Amino acid sequence: MSLDKSDIIKPRAISGFPEWLPSQKLVENHWIATIAKIFQSYGYTPLETAAVELTEVLATKGVEKKEIYSIQRLHAEDGETSGLSLHFDLTVPFSRFVVQNQGHLTFPFKRYQIQKVWRGERPAKGRFREFYQCDIDVVGQNSLELCFDAEMLEVIAQVFSRLDLKGLVFRINHRRLIDGFYESLNVPPEKRAPILIEVDKLDKIGPEVLTRLLLEGNFGLNETQVASILRFASLKADVDSLESVLNGLGIKNEAFLQGSKELIELLSLVPACEGVSFLWEGSITRGLNYYTGAVFETLLESAPELGSICSGGRYESLAQNFTNTPLPGVGISIGLTRLLSHLFSTTTLGQGSQSPTQVFIALFEESQRKALAALARELRALDLNVELAAGGKFKKQLAYANKKGIPFIIIPNEHDFELKNMQSGEQNTLSKAELKNSLCQKLSSLS
Amino acid sequence: MSLDKSDIIKPRAISGFPEWLPSQKLVENHWIATIAKIFQSYGYTPLETAAVELTEVLATKGVEKKEIYSIQRLHAEDGETSGLSLHFDLTVPFSRFVVQNQGHLTFPFKRYQIQKVWRGERPAKGRFREFYQCDIDVVGQNSLELCFDAEMLEVIAQVFSRLDLKGLVFRINHRRLIDGFYESLNVPPEKRAPILIEVDKLDKIGPEVLTRLLLEGNFGLNETQVASILRFASLKADVDSLESVLNGLGIKNEAFLQGSKELIELLSLVPACEGVSFLWEGSITRGLNYYTGAVFETLLESAPELGSICSGGRYESLAQNFTNTPLPGVGISIGLTRLLSHLFSTTTLGQGSQSPTQVFIALFEESQRKALAALARELRALDLNVELAAGGKFKKQLAYANKKGIPFIIIPNEHDFELKNMQSGEQNTLSKAELKNSLCQKLSSLS
Numbered sequence: 001m002s003l004d005k006s007d008i009i010k011p012r013a014i015s016g017f018p019e020w021l022p023s024q025k026l027v028e029n030h031w032i033a034t035i036a037k038i039f040q041s042y043g044y045t046p047l048e049t050a051a052v053e054l055t056e057v058l059a060t061k062g063v064e065k066k067e068i069y070s071i072q073r074l075h076a077e078d079g080e081t082s083g084l085s086l087h088f089d090l091t092v093p094f095s096r097f098v099v100q101n102q103g104h105l106t107f108p109f110k111r112y113q114i115q116k117v118w119r120g121e122r123p124a125k126g127r128f129r130e131f132y133q134c135d136i137d138v139v140g141q142n143s144l145e146l147c148f149d150a151e152m153l154e155v156i157a158q159v160f161s162r163l164d165l166k167g168l169v170f171r172i173n174h175r176r177l178i179d180g181f182y183e184s185l186n187v188p189p190e191k192r193a194p195i196l197i198e199v200d201k202l203d204k205i206g207p208e209v210l211t212r213l214l215l216e217g218n219f220g221l222n223e224t225q226v227a228s229i230l231r232f233a234s235l236k237a238d239v240d241s242l243e244s245v246l247n248g249l250g251i252k253n254e255a256f257l258q259g260s261k262e263l264i265e266l267l268s269l270v271p272a273c274e275g276v277s278f279l280w281e282g283s284i285t286r287g288l289n290y291y292t293g294a295v296f297e298t299l300l301e302s303a304p305e306l307g308s309i310c311s312g313g314r315y316e317s318l319a320q321n322f323t324n325t326p327l328p329g330v331g332i333s334i335g336l337t338r339l340l341s342h343l344f345s346t347t348t349l350g351q352g353s354q355s356p357t358q359v360f361i362a363l364f365e366e367s368q369r370k371a372l373a374a375l376a377r378e379l380r381a382l383d384l385n386v387e388l389a390a391g392g393k394f395k396k397q398l399a400y401a402n403k404k405g406i407p408f409i410i411i412p413n414e415h416d417f418e419l420k421n422m423q424s425g426e427q428n429t430l431s432k433a434e435l436k437n438s439l440c441q442k443l444s445s446l447s
Numbered sequence: 448m449s450l451d452k453s454d455i456i457k458p459r460a461i462s463g464f465p466e467w468l469p470s471q472k473l474v475e476n477h478w479i480a481t482i483a484k485i486f487q488s489y490g491y492t493p494l495e496t497a498a499v500e501l502t503e504v505l506a507t508k509g510v511e512k513k514e515i516y517s518i519q520r521l522h523a524e525d526g527e528t529s530g531l532s533l534h535f536d537l538t539v540p541f542s543r544f545v546v547q548n549q550g551h552l553t554f555p556f557k558r559y560q561i562q563k564v565w566r567g568e569r570p571a572k573g574r575f576r577e578f579y580q581c582d583i584d585v586v587g588q589n590s591l592e593l594c595f596d597a598e599m600l601e602v603i604a605q606v607f608s609r610l611d612l613k614g615l616v617f618r619i620n621h622r623r624l625i626d627g628f629y630e631s632l633n634v635p636p637e638k639r640a641p642i643l644i645e646v647d648k649l650d651k652i653g654p655e656v657l658t659r660l661l662l663e664g665n666f667g668l669n670e671t672q673v674a675s676i677l678r679f680a681s682l683k684a685d686v687d688s689l690e691s692v693l694n695g696l697g698i699k700n701e702a703f704l705q706g707s708k709e710l711i712e713l714l715s716l717v718p719a720c721e722g723v724s725f726l727w728e729g730s731i732t733r734g735l736n737y738y739t740g741a742v743f744e745t746l747l748e749s750a751p752e753l754g755s756i757c758s759g760g761r762y763e764s765l766a767q768n769f770t771n772t773p774l775p776g777v778g779i780s781i782g783l784t785r786l787l788s789h790l791f792s793t794t795t796l797g798q799g800s801q802s803p804t805q806v807f808i809a810l811f812e813e814s815q816r817k818a819l820a821a822l823a824r825e826l827r828a829l830d831l832n833v834e835l836a837a838g839g840k841f842k843k844q845l846a847y848a849n850k851k852g853i854p855f856i857i858i859p860n861e862h863d864f865e866l867k868n869m870q871s872g873e874q875n876t877l878s879k880a881e882l883k884n885s886l887c888q889k890l891s892s893l894s
Contacts, residue, residue, distance in 0.1 A: 009503055011543040011769050014531065017497035019544065021551050022558070025493050029483075036476075041827040043804035043834035046472045050464035050577050051498070051563060055521065057456055065522040072519060073567035074502065074532065075512040084461065085521065096458040097466065104468050106801055106850045108837060111469070116498060120520035130497050145837040147816065269816070271824065322458050354553055357490035369594065369716070377718065380488040387490035390555060390592040403553045 016121060016129030018341060023405075024350035028132075028340055031163060032114055035134050035334065038159045039112035042151060044136050047111040049093035051118075055085040057096055060321050062289075063088075067120045086118040090135045091331065095319035098139060098327065107141045108148070114336075128337055137331030139318050144328045146262060149294045149314055150269035152332040156298075156310055157273035159334070166275040167301035168310075173284035174263045174294050175313075180256025181232055181249075181282075185225050195219050195229070196285040202233055203283070203304075235282035239267040242280050266294055292316040296332055300339075303346070309339045353405030356385045358443050360401040361410045363389040368412060375410075375432070382440055408439060463568060463576030465788060470852075471797035475579075475787055478610060479561055482581050482781065485606045486559040489598065491583050494558040496540035498565075502532040504543055507768050509736075510535075514567045533565040537582045538778065542766035545586060545774065554588045555595070561783075575784055584778030586765050591775045593709060596741045596761055597716035599779040603745075603757055604720035606781070613722040614748035615757075620731035621710045621741050622760075627703025628679055628696075628729075632672050642666050642676070643732040649680055650730070650751075682729035686714040689727050713741055739763040743779055747786075750793070756786045800852030803832045805890050807848040808857045810836040815859060822857075822879070829887055855886060 013019075020028055036046070058068055070085040087093045090113045098109065114134045121127050136155060138148040153170055160168050182192045198213050205213075207230055214226045221229070237245040246260045263280060270278055286295040293314030300306055312332030319327050344350040359379060361372050369388075376386045387406070389397045401409055402422060411418040417435050420427045421442075430438060460466075467475055483493070499518060506512055517532040534540045537560045545556065561581045568574050583602060585595040600617055607615050629639045645660050652660075654677055661673045668676070684692040693707045710727060717725055733742040740761030747753055759779030766774050791797040806826060808819050816835075823833045834853070836844045848856055849869060858865040864882050867874045868889075877885060 008770065009501075009507070009768055011504060011547045012501070013547070014497065014499065014501065017499055019497055020495070021548060022492040022494060025495055028495075029493050040803040041830075041832050043802055043832060045469040045802045046476050047469060048467070048472055048475075050461065050466055051565070052461065052464055052577060054456075054459070054461065057458060059521060060456070066520050068521040069518040069529075070521050071516040071533065071565075073513045074506060074515040074517050076567075082516075086518065100458045100460070101468060106847060110802075110834075118498070118518075120523075130499060147835075147837055269820075271820070321456055323455065355490055355492045355557070356487040373716075373718070383488075385488050385490060387557075388594075390594055400553060 015123035016127060018128060018130070018337060020340075020344075020350070022354045023352055024340075024344055026353065026356065027344075027350045028336075031336065031340065032132070032134070034162050035159050035336075036112065036114060038155060038162060039134075039136055041158075042110070042155050044110045044112040044155075047094065047097065047113050048115060049087070049090070049097050049113070051086055051116070052084045053087050053093060053096065055083050057321075058085050058087065058092060069118050069120050088119050089117055090115060090133050090333070091137070091318075094135070094137060095327075096322055099319045099322040099325075102325075108138050108144055109140075110136070110138045112136045126338070126341070128341075131335070131337035134334040134336050135331060136333075137318070137329050139327050139329035142326055142328070144330065146265060147269060149262075149266050149330050152296065152312060152330055153266075153270045153278060154273075156332055156334070157270070157276040161273050161275055164275075165300075168276045169299040169301060170276065170278045171281040171284045171297045171299060171308075172263070172267070172278060172294060173281060173286075174259040175291050176255045176293065177246075177259025177263060178285065180251055180253050180259055183253050183255055184251045185228055187219075187221070187225065191219050193289055195221075197287050199229065199233055199283065200285045200287045203307075207234075233283035235280075237280045239270075239278060242267055245280075262293065286311065286313055290315050294330070303342055306338065306342055308335075310334045353407075355387075355404040355406065357387045357401075357404060357406045358384050359386045359408045359410060359439060360397075360406045361386065361388045362394060362397050362412065363391060364394065364412070366391065372412060379436065379439065382436060384439060384443060408442070410435065462570035463574060465575060465577070465784060467787075467791075467797070469801045470799055471787075471791055473800065473803065474791075474797045475783075478783065478787065479579070479581070481609050482606050482783075483559065483561060485602060485609060486581075486583055488605075489557070489602050491557045491559040491602075494541065494544065494560050495562060496534070496537070496544050496560070498533055498563070499531045500534050500540055500543065502530050504768075505532050505534065505539060516565050516567050535566050536564055537562060537580050537780070538584070538765075541582070541584060542774075543769055546766045546769040546772075549772075555585050555591060556587075557583070557585045559583045573785070573788070575788075578782065578784035581781040581783050582778060584765070584776050586774050586776035589773055589775075591777065593712060594716060596709075596713050596777050599743065599759060599777055600713075600717045600725060601720075603779055603781070604717070604723040608720050608722055611722075612747075615723045616746040616748060617723065617725045618728040618731045618744045618746055618755075619710070619714070619725060619741060620728060620733075621706040622738050623702045623740060624693075624706025624710060625732065627698055627700050627706055630700050630702055631698045632675055634666075634668070634672065638666050640736055642668075644734050646676065646680055646730065647732045647734045650754075654681075680730040682727075684727045686717075686725060689714055692727075709740065733758065733760055737762050741777070750789055753785065753789055755782075757781045800854075802834075802851040802853065804834045804848075804851060804853045805831050806833045806855045806857060806886060807844075807853045808833065808835045809841060809844050809859065810838060811841065811859070813838065819859060826883065826886065829883060831886060831890060855889070857882065 055070055059065055068085045068088055072082055116130055117133050118130050121129050202210050211226055211230060214221050243264055267278060284295060284297050291313040295313035296311060297308040298310040300309055314330040316328050317326050318329045361376055363372055372388055376388045379386045407422055409420045409422060416429055416431050418427055419430050419435055419438060502517055505515055515532045515535055519529055563577055564580050565577050568576050649657050658673055658677060661668050690711055714725055731742060731744050738760040742760035743758060744755040745757040747756060761777040763775050764773050765776045808823055810819055819835055823835045826833045854869055856867045856869060863876055863878050865874055866877050866882055866885060
């Protein structure tokens, strides 16, 4: 059935909904598998919530309604509304799930969640409306030990070390410490959140503009206070210097002292990890009111313009919209799509093989098919990914294997096999047993 | 921040959007990983399209519009429409992707796609509005060899054999053969599709009702014709009897002969697989006009009421809505969520461990933490999933590990370690080196 030209719908890309080519998707899958493996190695259990929530669960106070996609049946009946929307993050669905299934879970509950989320953003370059998030959270009932805050940093450092992403800086702060600092300046509690929202912009707007915003905004701050805020925001310290830097500020109120103590303990618990550094930074605030203890952001030294690719922190109650039971927790989230999109466009990542196939078996005559299909199955039983040629001219078969980036080709002879390494051009005549051994050795050394 | 009772949103399950508990999600992940692994072992490359398509791409002729969920920003501006909808299967997005990226792909293009799809069904028991499909397709440019039809059956048989799902029957037919049969009855081509839609209901409605429907419907069929249709629909044959059963019908037209030849070749190419059988069945039609060659359905002998959990077939052109270039292909799709939902509710599957953790390390004093955390990291480097206790009473730590179903516990002594098997109760005193060896051995024998 062929259509009139006029019936043909011309497909086009939809802004904000990225799709990868096979060579890129193979990399994304490898990353997701590696992330999941590391998460599991620390005992985080997989969870997947529905993509859809009741709209009332998502559209709570403070949430930008236009960024939520509601769903509706096409040609729905008059007055029919689904009351459903796509989730815009994984934290709200997770908290709803925990409250709903509390009796079936074991606390502290450690879960990971790697799923797409959707946001009704206005289309713009590098702004995604569908993207992957990779979250871990630990949630306790009534209380949760501080060691889990350190575990967040350890797990993520392990992930990026395994993925060989170098130059990741964790930028860490603590909401109690920040509160103690503002208390020392006599800034009343209700002014702190709006001030922090401004301070959070420091990286983007610079100190001069921030100073003006803080002086001219309705925060009741004088020049001395603003200068102190800017100075505090410029402070940094690593695990070795942290204690003396914080002591040097001479702040003695309870909040500051408790925040300092927790921060120092947190940083002392995180093991060193090559390519990753951990810094306390006074400028880090995480705009959200939600966080109550440690807060985490990251900076990729090779791409500061990307912003934080991994953020999180400690919260006093996960599910305050759904229950009055305190469910304190700590979590962190990797913005995978943004990170991969950056790496795909600035590095050679994603330009490798188009296919998972490791071995291609050529076929000259249809009469060979059953025997070669059996050989292919024997190789698959050794955990190799194998394609058998569909037929046609040898030259065409070779071109196919070459274009897909398949590393090895088997060419059947009358009694034995030629094994050709497509990269080096090396070719050997081997018996079936030798062929199997050789492929297992060569492919295990590749991976 | 605690809320007034009146502010609390009571979360509730949404009909048709299934969610699994951790012990079930661990099984789903294992199934998805196994399916993906087998798909890859035959050279299928992963693909993931956006969840969202242009509505005009999805809502083509013959598609039930109400089953499509459109998306719309909450509180969108007046007159703002996204023109976007959630995909209801993976075939339409795949065909759109192939047309859009043809220049970047290598043909025959073998891809797999494991993703959620959404359908605006009316809520009913066992009817899902969000569910996983696991698809493979091979698509050629202009032509595609018949060996790939057989590969579909081989791959799926391997998947279910690996997952130890016994008693799967492939029910196979061929659209050319069916056409040839109706031609032999002198049923005009334009009447065949509507007749096939009725015949497709045979399993559900039985032969008597089908006979009445065919006689009373507007198909122009007499009693002899209807009797022949019913007789044809009752025929079955395995690979050994197929040729004689088809020859026995004495039909000689070209369509029938070509269909017979292809079917016989197809079944001869599929290797035997324990627990899986392959049958030609005259009743199988796959209602869709779309298919032009072999068609596949499955029956799970232990649950015929489930219907086909895996279906597909050969088509003449993948992307006829998007291009006039012939892209012939063959594909098959596993309805994973329906199958797992059935197994979770009728077997013990999904009632195992709540966590991927294999080893739990108890901790008696905070001063042990750094040394035990280092031990945990050493074990993780051996590919073990390890949790270190957060602290608290030993009895509570034990209860936590027990409730989660963690198989091994390490209890640190002054100089060595007790390794306790939680299932057998067996306990041994071991040095660190012995501990590592013992765990690697025991856990590799478990998996």
